[in-house]
Amino acid sequence: MxxxxxxxxxxxxxxxxxxxxxxxxxxxxxxxxxxxxxxxSIIPDEDWGEQPLIVKLQDGRWFCVLTTGRGKEGSDSQHIVYTISSDKGKTWMPLRDIEPA
Incomplete structure (x- = not known):
């Protein structure tokens, strides 16, 4: 017990x-x-961003995926992107599409 x-x-x-x-x-x-x-630090987005999810990769870098877009949330520009940080989130590479608008 x-x-x-x-x-x-x-x-x-x-x-x-x-x-x-x-x-x-x-x-x-x-x-x-x-x-x-x-x-x-700020995770980059376009005009808005939501649902950021971050995982630590085997090599130590941080991988972040989020939904973002131009204008208002729900616009036709909404898409899913990713970015990577090599310095524990101090800086992030430019956003890249996973699922284009």
């Missing part, structure tokens, strides 16, 4: 493993943590 104390220890261990596996610094170390919105 698992107690609250062992459950908390297991949760802490799992969180520590996830942080180590991500290759990012643990919170409280005073280092730049790009997962914190306060340290974030």
């Amino acid at each position: 698992q107690t609250k104390k062992t459950s908390a220890m297991a949760a802490g261990l799992i969180a520590g493993i996830i942080i180590l596996a991500s290759g990012l610094p643990a919170a409280g170390q005073g280092q730049f943590d790009p997962r914190n919105i306060e340290n974030g």
Whole structure:
């Protein structure tokens, strides 16, 4: 039977493993943590952007896919694009179409 104390220890261990596996610094170390919105940067879009999803590639780069377009959301220009960052989101390459408008 698992107690609250062992459950908390297991949760802490799992969180520590996830942080180590991500290759990012643990919170409280005073280092730049790009997962914190306060340290974030702007993901490029056209006139608007929504549903950005970011995954870390095997080589360490970040891959982001989002819906964007010119004018207002829902216009005929709406399309799905991707961009890649090699510096943990500080800068992004120009947008490229996955699904053109």
